[in-house]
Each structure stands twice: as C-alpha cells, then as structure tokens.
Amino acid sequence: MxxxxxxxxxxxxxxxxxxxxxxxxxxxxxxxxxxxxxxxxxxxxxxxxxxxxxxxxxxxxxxxxxxxxxxxxxxxxxxxxxxxxxxxxxxxxxxxxxxxxxxxxxxxxxxxxxxxxxxxxxxxxxxxxxxxxxxxxxxxxxxxxxxxxxxxxxxxxxxxxxxxxxxxxxxxxxxxxxxxxxxxxxxxxxxxxxxxxxxxxxxxxxxxxxxxxxxxxxxxxxxxxxxxxxxxxxxxxxxxxxxxxxxxxxGGKSAQVVLDDADLDLAVDGALYGIFFHSGQVCTAGSRLLLPESLHDDFLERLQARVGDIVVGPALEKGVTMGPLVSQKQLDTVLGYIDVGKKEGATLATGGVRLENDRLSRGFFVAPTIFTDVTPEMTIAREEIFGPVLAVQRYRDVDEAVALANDSDYGLASGVWGSPARAMDVAARLRTGTVWVNDYHLLSPKYPFGGFKQxxxxxxxxxxxxxxxxxxxxxHVGLDARRENKRWFDMTIPRQR
CATH class of the missing domain: 3.40.605.10 (Aldehyde Dehydrogenase; Chain A, domain 1)
Known part of the structure; x- marks a missing residue:
C-alpha cells in the first residue's frame, strides 16, 4: 500500500x-x-x-x-x-x-x-x-x-x-x-x-x-x-x-429499447455490446432488452447468431472478445441468477452454463446467456446480476416500452435504438442519468455521469x-462606508441626530 x-x-x-x-x-x-x-x-x-x-x-x-x-x-x-x-x-x-x-x-x-x-x-x-x-x-x-x-x-x-x-x-x-x-x-x-x-x-x-x-x-x-x-x-x-x-x-438495471424503425444490424450489435462487454460486469450493462412484437422473433434470431461470434477465453489470449468473471464468488452469483430465471419460468434461449473445457476449466467463465419470455416481476428483470445475462421483454407500443423501461428501482443508464427523432422523444421520457441513442457504453471525462432513483x-x-x-x-464586499447605507447600524449603533 x-x-x-x-x-x-x-x-x-x-x-x-x-x-x-x-x-x-x-x-x-x-x-x-x-x-x-x-x-x-x-x-x-x-x-x-x-x-x-x-x-x-x-x-x-x-x-x-x-x-x-x-x-x-x-x-x-x-x-x-x-x-x-x-x-x-x-x-x-x-x-x-x-x-x-x-x-x-x-x-x-x-x-x-x-x-x-x-x-x-x-x-x-x-x-x-x-x-x-x-x-x-x-x-x-x-x-x-x-x-x-x-x-x-x-x-x-x-x-x-x-x-x-x-x-x-x-x-x-x-x-x-x-x-x-x-x-x-x-x-x-x-x-x-x-x-x-x-x-x-x-x-x-x-x-x-x-x-x-x-x-x-x-x-x-x-x-x-x-x-x-x-x-x-x-x-x-x-x-x-x-x-x-x-x-x-x-447499481443499475439498464434497459435497451429497440423501436420498430431501428437499423436492425446496428441495434443487434449494440444490444450485444451493451450486455456482453466485460462479461456484463458493468454498472450500465444493458441487461434488459425491450423489443416490439413486430420485430421480436427476427431480432432474436439475428442476436443469437451474433452471440455465436463472441470468443470467450483467457484475458491475455489474442482474439478473445469476452473474458472471465472476476472471481469464484461472482461466478456463483451469476449461476445462481441463471437458476432463478429458469425456475421463475423464463425461457433460456442460449448459454446459461459455466464453460469448463480444457482451456477454460480453471477460470471463472460463463457462456453469454439470453432469456426470453421475461416478465417484469421476474428476478432477472429486476435485480442487478453483474454478469453476461440478458433478459428480453416484449412490448406492444412505445408507451408500454417506456413504462417497462422505467419500471425499476434503478435509473443509471438506458439506450434507445431507432430513428433519431423518435429515439430522442423516447429518451426524454426515460428516468435515467444517461441515455444513449444508437450507441452504448460511451462515457467521457467531459460528460457528467450519475443516476436517478436508487x-x-x-x-x-x-x-x-x-x-x-x-x-x-x-x-460579499461592501464598497460604501457611509453609515446611512449600512442597514445593520440601525440595530447596533444609534444614529447621530
């Protein structure tokens, strides 16, 4: 020290x-x-x-x-x-x-x-x-x-x-x-x-x-x-x-809202980065993904295909894009949340397991994990997991998307994917300290950062x-020495008559 x-x-x-x-x-x-x-x-x-x-x-x-x-x-x-x-x-x-x-x-x-x-x-x-x-x-x-x-x-x-x-x-x-x-x-x-x-x-x-x-x-x-x-x-x-x-x-439980006019390739890659960057061990991790019903199936298919491109491995190994969790304790915490998600009825679409092949067996690795059919009351939709676990929710219209995004004790960050005009309208309604539009995880020493709510x-x-x-x-520097312009003289010293 x-x-x-x-x-x-x-x-x-x-x-x-x-x-x-x-x-x-x-x-x-x-x-x-x-x-x-x-x-x-x-x-x-x-x-x-x-x-x-x-x-x-x-x-x-x-x-x-x-x-x-x-x-x-x-x-x-x-x-x-x-x-x-x-x-x-x-x-x-x-x-x-x-x-x-x-x-x-x-x-x-x-x-x-x-x-x-x-x-x-x-x-x-x-x-x-x-x-x-x-x-x-x-x-x-x-x-x-x-x-x-x-x-x-x-x-x-x-x-x-x-x-x-x-x-x-x-x-x-x-x-x-x-x-x-x-x-x-x-x-x-x-x-x-x-x-x-x-x-x-x-x-x-x-x-x-x-x-x-x-x-x-x-x-x-x-x-x-x-x-x-x-x-x-x-x-x-x-x-x-x-x-x-x-x-x-x-803490945070940040929502990424995908609008129905979003650039899907951009939004898929952004959603991927939002949750799996640094194995999800980020306070602003986009751990909730809100999809319109009209895009839900297509978006998920694209997202799951892109998850397959993530290279999980030791931090110092060339070409690795997602490393381990920080400790055995954090590994146990994340696996515990995955078990809770399954028990509460969410559908495990991909991942959900510890990676233990010969190359990874001694480290603390979890596969990139996506749950679908997640409802607002589920634990994985409400609690900060701090791991590579994404909870996907459907919405019918923008009002419902905003309500779902704001239905959280947290308010650190959020993301919106869509045409700039519509996305900025949604951004104005989100109760978070940072909103990224068609981008994610962009912090700078030049921009203030902090959270709403808890x-x-x-x-x-x-x-x-x-x-x-x-x-x-x-x-305060008084520039006038005249007694008549000092109000407090009335109280402290009798005026000369």
Missing part, C-alpha cells in the same frame, strides 16, 4: 492474494490495509491539506502535474494493461483501450478543467442600498475518501483521483481487495509526476473495518463511492453521523462532476 509518500506494509502485517480470473492462479500478494492504516492515511491527507502543499497551488499549476500523470500512464501503458488483464479478467484489448487509455484521458481532461477553478464567478448585484461586489469562489472540499469496485480498477482510480486533485483536495483511495494491482502501481506514476507526499494514499483492504474507518472518520470531508446500491445505503447511514459530502454511483447521488465527470469536489463560497 502507499501512505504519505511511502510504500508500506499493513500495520497488522496481513496480506492478501489476488487471483487471475482466467486461470484461478495467484497474481501476487498485496498488503491488506486495516482501520489503523486507514486512520494513518487520513491523518497524512489532513496534514497535507491543512498546510496547503497541494490545495494552495493555483489550478494551472495543479494542471501541469495532472498532465504529467497522464503522460506517465501513457508511457507505461503496456505494463499497466497486462497487469489489469491478469488482475481483473479484462480482455487485453479492453485493458489497453477503455481501462489504461481511459485513465490517461481522465487525467488529461481534468488538467484542462483545473485552471477554470482559479477565476471567481461574478454574481449579480444585490438589493443592498450601497454598492457592493459579489462573487463565488470554488474551494476544495478537503480530505476525500474514495472507494472503488473491482470491475474497472485503474480507470475508476483515475476517475476519483483526477477529480479530487484537480479541485485541490487530498484523497485516500481504497481499491477493491480483488483488484488492487494497477491502483497501487498508479501511486508510482503520481509520485513521479510531482504529487506531494500525503496528498494521495492508496490502501487496498476490505469494506468492513477499513472502509468503515474512511466513511466515519471525522477528518474525512467527502466520500465518493462506486459500487452496489446496498453498500451505498450503508455508507449513507454511516456518513450521516458527521454529515459528510457524498457522491454515490450505484442508482446514486450526485454526478461525476465533466466540469459538473469536478464541481462536486469543491465547496462554493459566496464573498
């Missing part, structure tokens, strides 16, 4: 092994942070914030360091991508592009945004009787704690760290215990780029104990969490004791997301 500029063992001496999901073999051993380590990292972050070694820099100066981090990631891209693939099961193509490439892109974009925070925002004149100058400053929140899941380790580490640093904060990051390798490696790049000691600490460890310390410690001003809605609720309860600033990006609180990414790592401060 990395605390206050030093790579260090856990105070307890405990370690944990990380497992290659493709082979079931150990990738390596990492320090297992406990509450004492979290408290030490928080203390270092608080000291670094209070002495303003980072917060006191201008945004333009912070931008130069962030840009250097982006260059450092690019310089070590091959090393990071291979480590990410072995640690998380991401295919090498995904690890190189979305993960490592995305991480560098986030730092470079936040470097572009950071100087904007230097300039106060003028505010309108008030009704005060005398002249005044009013403006809004954006100041760092303080010490941030960030907790990330295992599905996009280096990219999510970059998301949290780049935004916190761009705004002048200090941050303690807790990677998921399953996938800590690239986040810890990122600490080397941050240090080489010139991030001062104590400003960033990275402590792999479990949620109970370590995560709780981050969420409840009074020296933490903000918590940013990405993960399940269930854990998000727990964090809200724990953080309430000190009324912390919260950003929560939580999919989260606040936004990340874009300038709007960066502002969530700041506190707005209104400053």
């Amino acid at each position: 990395f605390i206050d500029g030093q790579f260090t063992d856990a105070a307890s001496g405990e370690t944990s092994q990380t497992i290659d999901p493709s082979t079931g073999e150990s990738v390596g051993t990492v320090a297992k942070a406990g509450p004492e380590d979290a408290a030490r990292a928080i203390a270092a972050a608080r000291a670094s914030f209070e002495d303003r070694r980072w917060a006191g820099k201008r945004g333009s100066d912070r931008a130069a360091v962030l840009a250097a981090v982006g260059r450092g990631i690019r310089a070590r891209a091959a090393e990071l991508a291979e480590l990410e693939a072995r640690d998380s099961g991401a295919t090498l193509a995904k690890a190189k592009g979305a993960d490592v490439g995305g991480a560098g892109f986030w730092f470079r974009t936040m470097a572009e945004f950071a100087p904007r925070l230097d300039e106060p925002e003028p505010l309108p004149l008030t009704i005060a009787p005398g002249p005044s100058h009013n403006y809004l400053r954006r100041e760092p929140v303080g010490v941030c704690a960030a907790i990330i899941p295992w599905n996009f380790p280096i990219q999510m580490a970059a998301w949290k760290i780049s935004m916190a640093l761009a705004a002048g904060n200090s941050i303690v990051l807790k990677p998921a215990p399953e996938t800590p390798a690239t986040a810890v490696k990122l600490a080397e790049i941050l240090q080489e780029a010139g991030v001062p000691d104590g400003v960033v600490s990275i402590i792999p460890g479990p949620g109970p104990g370590t995560g709780e310390e981050l969420v409840t410690n009074p020296d933490v001003d903000k918590v940013s969490f990405t993960g399940s809605t269930e854990v998000g609720r727990q964090i809200m309860r724990l953080a309430a004791s000190t009324v912390k600033n919260l950003t929560l990006e939580l 999919s989260g609180v606040g936004r990340e990414h874009g300038y709007l997301g960066l502002l969530e790592y700041t506190e707005p401060k209104h400053v």
Whole structure:
C-alpha cells in the first residue's frame, strides 16, 4: 500500500492474494490495509491539506502535474494493461483501450478543467442600498475518501483521483481487495509526476473495518463511492453521523429499447455490446432488452447468431472478445441468477452454463446467456446480476416500452435504438442519468455521469462532476462606508441626530 509518500506494509502485517480470473492462479500478494492504516492515511491527507502543499497551488499549476500523470500512464501503458488483464479478467484489448487509455484521458481532461477553478464567478448585484461586489469562489472540499469496485480498477482510480486533485483536495483511495494491482502501481506514476507526499494514499483492504474507518472518520470531508446500491445505503447511514459530502454511483438495471424503425444490424450489435462487454460486469450493462412484437422473433434470431461470434477465453489470449468473471464468488452469483430465471419460468434461449473445457476449466467463465419470455416481476428483470445475462421483454407500443423501461428501482443508464427523432422523444421520457441513442457504453471525462432513483447521488465527470469536489463560497464586499447605507447600524449603533 502507499501512505504519505511511502510504500508500506499493513500495520497488522496481513496480506492478501489476488487471483487471475482466467486461470484461478495467484497474481501476487498485496498488503491488506486495516482501520489503523486507514486512520494513518487520513491523518497524512489532513496534514497535507491543512498546510496547503497541494490545495494552495493555483489550478494551472495543479494542471501541469495532472498532465504529467497522464503522460506517465501513457508511457507505461503496456505494463499497466497486462497487469489489469491478469488482475481483473479484462480482455487485453479492453485493458489497453477503455481501462489504461481511459485513465490517461481522465487525467488529461481534468488538467484542462483545473485552471477554470482559479477565476471567481461574478454574481449579480444585490438589493443592498450601497454598492457592493459579489462573487463565488470554488474551494476544495478537503480530505476525500474514495472507494472503488473491482470491475474497472485503474480507470475508476483515475476517475476519483483526477477529480479530487484537480479541485485541490487530498484523497485516500481504497481499491477493491480483488483488484488492487494497477491502483497501487498508479501511486508510482503520481509520485513521479510531482504529487506531494500525503496528498494521495492508496490502501487496498476490505469494506468492513477499513472502509468503515474512511466513511466515519471525522477528518474525512467527502466520500465518493462506486459500487452496489446496498453498500451505498450503508455508507449513507454511516456518513450521516458527521454529515459528510457524498457522491454515490450505484447499481443499475439498464434497459435497451429497440423501436420498430431501428437499423436492425446496428441495434443487434449494440444490444450485444451493451450486455456482453466485460462479461456484463458493468454498472450500465444493458441487461434488459425491450423489443416490439413486430420485430421480436427476427431480432432474436439475428442476436443469437451474433452471440455465436463472441470468443470467450483467457484475458491475455489474442482474439478473445469476452473474458472471465472476476472471481469464484461472482461466478456463483451469476449461476445462481441463471437458476432463478429458469425456475421463475423464463425461457433460456442460449448459454446459461459455466464453460469448463480444457482451456477454460480453471477460470471463472460463463457462456453469454439470453432469456426470453421475461416478465417484469421476474428476478432477472429486476435485480442487478453483474454478469453476461440478458433478459428480453416484449412490448406492444412505445408507451408500454417506456413504462417497462422505467419500471425499476434503478435509473443509471438506458439506450434507445431507432430513428433519431423518435429515439430522442423516447429518451426524454426515460428516468435515467444517461441515455444513449444508437450507441452504448460511451462515457467521457467531459460528460457528467450519475443516476436517478436508487442508482446514486450526485454526478461525476465533466466540469459538473469536478464541481462536486469543491465547496462554493459566496464573498460579499461592501464598497460604501457611509453609515446611512449600512442597514445593520440601525440595530447596533444609534444614529447621530
């Protein structure tokens, strides 16, 4: 782990092994942070914030360091991508592009945004009787704690760290215990780029104990969490004791709505990508597919044919397009949902089994799975599975499609396939934080991201997301010294007669 500029063992001496999901073999051993380590990292972050070694820099100066981090990631891209693939099961193509490439892109974009925070925002004149100058400053929140899941380790580490640093904060990051390798490696790049000691600490460890310390410690001003809605609720309860600033990006059960005027080839490929990208282990996975009755059979036939083109295999193997699930635990969870789907009466159209041939027998592989005849009350239509399982539902008209899409506790993302005009009309009616029209899984550091309903609180990414790592401060400057124009003099000092 990395605390206050030093790579260090856990105070307890405990370690944990990380497992290659493709082979079931150990990738390596990492320090297992406990509450004492979290408290030490928080203390270092608080000291670094209070002495303003980072917060006191201008945004333009912070931008130069962030840009250097982006260059450092690019310089070590091959090393990071291979480590990410072995640690998380991401295919090498995904690890190189979305993960490592995305991480560098986030730092470079936040470097572009950071100087904007230097300039106060003028505010309108008030009704005060005398002249005044009013403006809004954006100041760092303080010490941030960030907790990330295992599905996009280096990219999510970059998301949290780049935004916190761009705004002048200090941050303690807790990677998921399953996938800590690239986040810890990122600490080397941050240090080489010139991030001062104590400003960033990275402590792999479990949620109970370590995560709780981050969420409840009074020296933490903000918590940013990405993960399940269930854990998000727990964090809200724990953080309430000190009324912390919260950003929560939580679960999803995203619907892809295919309209009857959609380009079928495009929509089929988009639906395929929406659910089977990264084996469905994506919070925005398009796990519900809503088809008009007029297209249902034709679309399914095309989709099943395309599923046959997916190459499932070890993450580092050339030509593989879908890798393993992250762990034995996640494999068991996904297979359990598949059993529930069959028991509740959905029709298993394809897949639904663990892949165990000689090449895959030691890894955590599940075949791409499609259920049809799914009804809204079924578990596989309502709960986030986080695996390559697609639930297909029929609809009669657009009103029913919108109702089905919105019939969810979640509201993270959705997709619409159809002519742009009709699709945008539908997009306006969907209760999700992101709607993709004739596209899917397109995230950018330039666009805000977050959920409606139980999919989260606040936004990340874009300038709007960066502002969530700041506190707005209104400053009023009175420009008139005449007593008669100071209303409060009536109360405090008798006027001269």
